[in-house]
Amino acid sequence: MAWNLFGGKKKNELAETSESDSSNPEDGESDSPAGDGGSSDASPADPTAEKKGFFGRFKQALVKTYSVLNTDVRDLLKNEGRLVDDDFLKELFAILIKTDMGAGPASKIRDEIKSQFRGRKVYMADFIATAKTTIREIMDQPERPIEYAESGPTIVMVCGVNGAGKTTSIAKLTNMFIKDGKKVVLGAGDTFRAAAVEQLNVWANRLGAEIVMGSQGGDPASVSYRAVEAAVKSNADICIVDTAGRLQTQTNLMDQLSKIRNVMQKVVPEAPHEVLLVLDATAGQNAISQAKGFSAAAGCTGIVLAKLDGTAKGGVAIPIRQEFDLPVKYIGLGEKEDDIALFNVDTYVDALFPESFGQE
Numbered sequence: 250m251a252w253n254l255f256g257g258k259k260k261n262e263l264a265e266t267s268e269s270d271s272s273n274p275e276d277g278e279s280d281s282p283a284g285d286g287g288s289s290d291a292s293p294a295d296p297t298a299e300k301k302g303f304f305g306r307f308k309q310a311l312v313k314t315y316s317v318l319n320t321d322v323r324d325l326l327k328n329e330g331r332l333v334d335d336d337f338l339k340e341l342f343a344i345l346i347k348t349d350m351g352a353g354p355a356s357k358i359r360d361e362i363k364s365q366f367r368g369r370k371v372y373m374a375d376f377i378a379t380a381k382t383t384i385r386e387i388m389d390q391p392e393r394p395i396e397y398a399e400s401g402p403t404i405v406m407v408c409g410v411n412g413a414g415k416t417t418s419i420a421k422l423t424n425m426f427i428k429d430g431k432k433v434v435l436g437a438g439d440t441f442r443a444a445a446v447e448q449l450n451v452w453a454n455r456l457g458a459e460i461v462m463g464s465q466g467g468d469p470a471s472v473s474y475r476a477v478e479a480a481v482k483s484n485a486d487i488c489i490v491d492t493a494g495r496l497q498t499q500t501n502l503m504d505q506l507s508k509i510r511n512v513m514q515k516v517v518p519e520a521p522h523e524v525l526l527v528l529d530a531t532a533g534q535n536a537i538s539q540a541k542g543f544s545a546a547a548g549c550t551g552i553v554l555a556k557l558d559g560t561a562k563g564g565v566a567i568p569i570r571q572e573f574d575l576p577v578k579y580i581g582l583g584e585k586e587d588d589i590a591l592f593n594v595d596t597y598v599d600a601l602f603p604e605s606f607g608q609e
């Protein structure tokens with residue numbers, strides 16, 4: 250059972266999906282901030298449990314960010330509120346910046362508080378409401394699951410800097426598709442690192458996906474071509490191609506991504522249907538600067554924000570959404586194949602500011 254991973258794609262779940270898109274902040278509010286939203290608390294037969302589970306998983310992913318932000322804001326505002334003056338605005342900005350939301354979004358929240366409350370007292374509820382509204386406005390995007398090909402296999406290319414979480418994210422996506430009854434072919438296009446092919450092969454065997462591999466040091470374009478070809482031949486639904494980690498400054502490696510695209514198109518002219526840029530949330534703002542050139546060079550269509558669970562810098566999803574001008578499609582919540590969720594702005598904001606925010 251997917252965690253609403255497919256948006257509206259699963260016809261037999263449409264009724265549940267529309268309810269469980271977690272735009273309701275009350276979902277799972279009985280959870281602790283750490284959330285208990287692992288796979289244990291939702292049963293397929295119980296949509297309420299699924300709602301709690303989906304929200305709980307977001308809370309779990311953001312628990313480190315929430316904890317720091319909550320403590321700082323509570324210390325700032327106390328129970329009695331604070332007069333909005335220059336000192337207060339400076340302190341507030343410094344607190345917001347710590348989440349790695351970036352200067353733009355932090356200034357926007359600060360300025361909004363300033364224009365609404367200057368010379369008066371601001372209370373916790375005012376802050377939460379202003380922050381949530383402002384972040385929602387900045388991030389505004391509909392849920393965007395994978396866009397499927399109209400016919401034939403959907404070809405997905407995955408790229409990003411070294412160690413961002415590409416291969417693990419591919420495993421998670423594969424698991425999600427297979428659970429949804431889809432046939433998946435993987436292409437081990439990272440021929441650069443010695444253990445990379447084996448890492449993907451282990452996942453493929455464990456999850457039950459077909460895999461096309463080449464030799465280490467071989468041509469990634471050739472592997473990608475053969476993977477797409479195999480997907481067409483075997484009537485697969487999805488073909489996901491892994492690529493080696495690279496930096497946007499490595500021109501030859503960035504050109505290699507274009508070459509991979511070109512050879513895919515010889516088999517399926519519309520390929521790749523999706524180019525997912527995997528970003529490491531633990532790198533915070535560095536994740537943005539490291540991967541800034543990727544979007545244009547690789548023709549990215551969406552972002553997977555991996556390792557959100559491992560960081561107190563979870564505010565980074567906000568500038569990522571802005572800077573790349575791409576939808577954040579999925580978030581990574583851990584190292585296991587189930588640790589993925591479809592990204593939803595409302596759920597993200599509600600998880601950052603759950604009902605417990607500001608309380609002891």
Ligand SMILES: Nc1nc2c(ncn2[C@@H]2O[C@H](COP(=O)(O)OP(=O)(O)OP(=O)(O)O)[C@@H](O)[C@H]2O)c(=O)[nH]1
Pocket residue numbers: 409410411412413414415416417418439442445492493494495527555556557558559580581582583584588
């Ligand atoms: N906590 C956590 N760890 C993750 C997540 N995604 C990946 N990892 C871990 O991050 C490390 C790197 O993940 P990989 O998937 O190998 O990253 P990659 O981008 O394929 O790396 P290269 O192929 O070397 O460029 C591994 O130890 C993963 O288990 C996540 O969402 N949460």
Ligand SMILES: [Mg+2]
Pocket residue numbers: 415416417439445491492494
């Ligand atoms: Mg890899």
